[in-house]
Amino acid sequence: MSSADPTLTAAQVLAELRTCVGRAHGLHVRDLVARITGRSTPAPAHERRAREHVAALRLQGEHICGKPDTGYFMAATAAELDETCRYLRSRAVSGLRIESRLRRVSLLALLGQLALSDNDTPKNNANS
Template sequence: MQQFPLLPRELTPESVLCALQGRRGAANGATARDLVFIITGKVSGAEERRLRQIIEKLRCDGHPICAHPALGYHFAATASELEATCMFLTRRMVTTGRQVAAMNRVAMPDFYGQLGLPQPTDDEEIEQ
């Protein structure tokens, strides 16, 4: 059975890529909620979580999917947009690392060493 593009579909990597094809550049971003509605025709918190998991997989497969809470999800239109998303994700990783180190009562230099990562300099760290 052929599926028409305007009919609600299931969230899959293919349907997410299809929905993002017309969303190149930060000015064309869409929130997770909007993308879920565009693809499935319904709004669901569980489906938004599924969308985030699919986007994570697509990024790991090399797709240049950018996102920022203020801009929504979109394909990178420029190298600077992709770099901005990479920096945003790195900052989130550093913030999460701080939380993990504090909960385990491990100093940040030790935590970074356990992960085999160089410790960022003070100007690279994020204000809390």
């Protein structure tokens, strides 16, 4: 990619991350973008786009790990993947906890995890 080209693709992000296997090889987003674009000081828009691509690639099942202190990297072990999953879950729960307080409802109510009444539970009926 030339340094004048403003595009940044998911394929480029994934290709670069595949060279970064294991926590010890993590890249912070600015360094990831710098490697792809060849710019020593990447534009903030490129960094945002790279984060969007990482999120999309994760949704596709790519084992992209990372936290702010490690940067992004491909999982080398199940433990690295588990650590990232725990981090992502804690962020999600934290955001949901804030929303539940703002809405003044319990976290369980917010998540729709309330017990079903007898009228709502499916019946084991051989005739249905």
